[in-house]
Amino acid sequence: MIEVRNISKSFEDKLVLDDLSIIFEEGKTNLVIGGSGSGKTVLIKCLVALYKVDSGSIIYHGRDFTLLNEDEKRDVRKEIGMVFQGGALFDSQSVEENVAFPLQMFSPMSPEERKERVNFCLNRVNLPNAHNLYPSQLSGGMKKRVAIARAIALNPKYLFCDEPNSGLDPKTSIVIDNLIKEITEEYSITTVINTHDMNSVLEIGDKIIYLFKGKKWWEGDKHEILETDNEEINNFVYASELFKRIRKASI
Amino acid sequence: MLFKNDVRLKHQMLQFLHTTGEYFLFLKGVFSKPQKFAWFRKQLFYEMNSLGINSLPIITIISLFMGAVITIQTAYNIDSPFIPLYAVGLATRDSIILEFSPTIISLILAGKVGSSISSEIGTMRVTEQIDALEIMGINSASYLALPKIIAAIIINPFLIIISMFQGILGGWFFGSLAGVVTSTGFVYGVQYAFQPFYVTYALVKTVFFAFLITSISSFFGYYTSGGALEVGASSTKAVVYSSIFLLVMNYLLTQLLLS
Ligand SMILES: Nc1ncnc2c1ncn2[C@@H]1O[C@H](COP(=O)(O)OP(=O)(O)OP(=O)(O)O)[C@@H](O)[C@H]1O
Ligand SMILES: [Mg+2]
Numbered sequence: 001m002i003e004v005r006n007i008s009k010s011f012e013d014k015l016v017l018d019d020l021s022i023i024f025e026e027g028k029t030n031l032v033i034g035g036s037g038s039g040k041t042v043l044i045k046c047l048v049a050l051y052k053v054d055s056g057s058i059i060y061h062g063r064d065f066t067l068l069n070e071d072e073k074r075d076v077r078k079e080i081g082m083v084f085q086g087g088a089l090f091d092s093q094s095v096e097e098n099v100a101f102p103l104q105m106f107s108p109m110s111p112e113e114r115k116e117r118v119n120f121c122l123n124r125v126n127l128p129n130a131h132n133l134y135p136s137q138l139s140g141g142m143k144k145r146v147a148i149a150r151a152i153a154l155n156p157k158y159l160f161c162d163e164p165n166s167g168l169d170p171k172t173s174i175v176i177d178n179l180i181k182e183i184t185e186e187y188s189i190t191t192v193i194n195t196h197d198m199n200s201v202l203e204i205g206d207k208i209i210y211l212f213k214g215k216k217w218w219e220g221d222k223h224e225i226l227e228t229d230n231e232e233i234n235n236f237v238y239a240s241e242l243f244k245r246i247r248k249a250s251i
Numbered sequence: 252m253l254f255k256n257d258v259r260l261k262h263q264m265l266q267f268l269h270t271t272g273e274y275f276l277f278l279k280g281v282f283s284k285p286q287k288f289a290w291f292r293k294q295l296f297y298e299m300n301s302l303g304i305n306s307l308p309i310i311t312i313i314s315l316f317m318g319a320v321i322t323i324q325t326a327y328n329i330d331s332p333f334i335p336l337y338a339v340g341l342a343t344r345d346s347i348i349l350e351f352s353p354t355i356i357s358l359i360l361a362g363k364v365g366s367s368i369s370s371e372i373g374t375m376r377v378t379e380q381i382d383a384l385e386i387m388g389i390n391s392a393s394y395l396a397l398p399k400i401i402a403a404i405i406i407n408p409f410l411i412i413i414s415m416f417q418g419i420l421g422g423w424f425f426g427s428l429a430g431v432v433t434s435t436g437f438v439y440g441v442q443y444a445f446q447p448f449y450v451t452y453a454l455v456k457t458v459f460f461a462f463l464i465t466s467i468s469s470f471f472g473y474y475t476s477g478g479a480l481e482v483g484a485s486s487t488k489a490v491v492y493s494s495i496f497l498l499v500m501n502y503l504l505t506q507l508l509l510s
Binding site: 080101 | 390
């Protein structure tokens with residue numbers, strides 16, 4: 001569980017996060033949704049302390065991340081897996097080396113065990129034959145999937161995914177969503193996912209937080225989001241023609 | 252007007268102090284125990300190859316031709332019956348060992364190695380690869396910069412010694428070819444009154460320069476923010492600042508060691 005208490009963050013004089021308090025639950029997929037520029041990426045980067053919050057606290061199982069020194073932060077981070085919006089693969093390393101990297105740095109595995117683990121992770125993201133390619137040779141969606149494989153390699157306790165399925169086709173997108181949900185439940189991971197993909201929201205939204213103007217505007221699950229009469233949420237959910245039609249049909 | 256300049260100067264001074272402070276904090280992060288020694292060793296050998304061995308061709312070309320030019324110019328300048336012929340070999344040897352190889356070659360390396368280090372690390376910064384390292388719990392400053400700094404400190408003295416031989420060789424070959432020195436006279440001069448301390452002095456300088464070039468370039472790369480444009484800008488800064496501080500250090504060390 002990660003508990004966020006009253007965090008605020010601004011860049012120069014632009015307030016991006018405004019006194020947010022959220023509880024991200026363990027073993028559940030916690031989705032943060034909101035329009036482009038609403039602060040989802042900034043929130044996730046504050047959670048993992050890549051950005052320093054201006055005020056408030058972020059508590060990982062009783063440890064206040066904002067109060068830890070660099071060494072203590074590193075210890076918590078060894079339990080964190082993160083998928084960046086742009087993938088952030090190491091471009092001097094092949095796909096296999098990228099996924100093996102955290103294992104190599106932090107696990108006592110033998111080379112054979114490591115290889116097995118890498119194969120397992122790459123299979124789970126549907127990339128069984130990409131081992132020797134380099135990031136520059138991958139498509140955007142493939143990069144995302146390698147990034148997910150790398151993030152789950154060490155069986156993290158906390159998993160952060162910044163738009164894990166942007167750039168993926170609808171089918172792969174569902175595969176990835178279900179993969180994340182599966183491992184979240186299987187290993188009781190506290191998972192935070194940024195997305196503006198309504199398919200994901202309805203597929204895996206155990207807990208949904210809607211960010212608007214730097215505030216937590218709405219909170220609920222995938223059933224409640226279709227029923228709410230909150231105007232901003234409705235504008236967001238029913239922005240696409242597809243969802244408008246579905247809504248009309250159901251009424 | 253004067254007042255306005257005053258404010259700007261003050262601002263720049265503060266900026267400079269701030270950057271210097273950041274640089275030392277960066278170094279503090281860099282010089283911590285590697286988290287995984289086997290990995291560090293692997294990176295170290297990789298960097299020794301990429302920063303050192305890959306620089307040999309350009310060092311060879313520059314050293315041979317600079318040696319040639321130094322010899323020919325020295326020969327023309329001391330065209331006097333009172334100065335013995337072997338003086339050309341001696342003067343060439345000393346200027347190559349004292350200044351040319353350690354300082355000029357290090358300046359060349361500041362350009363070549365400095366820009367490559369800062370653009371490599373800078374690109375990793377703007378594509379969030381450094382953030383990815385940090386999230387894994389890796390001390391990214393040390394992980395990225397330490398192998399480069401240590402590799403250069405180990406390998407550069409060898410490069411400079413090679414450059415010294417090449418410079419003298421170039422002087423001998425092209426000098427004899429041009430007919431400005433006799434082969435035996437030059438060889439005699441090169442061996443005449445040789446001071447081993449000059450080589451020690453040159454290598455001490457080299458080690459300091461290697462440290463400055465790699466640490467300053469890593470620093471500017473590491474603190475890049477923005478995109479491709481900024482990566483280019485910090486690579487320029489890396490080369491300019493490592494060259495300036497290299498020359499300042501050269502002055503200080505010369506004062507300290509030779510006077
Ligand atoms: N490093 C930064 N410096 C200054 N402003 C920033 C920085 N990072 C983000 N911002 C600002 O914070 C706001 C939120 O950005 P953020 O990247 O969190 O949006 P987002 O919700 O992730 O959008 P998207 O869905 O497009 O990824 C934006 O207005 C952006 O301009
Ligand atoms: Mg974003």
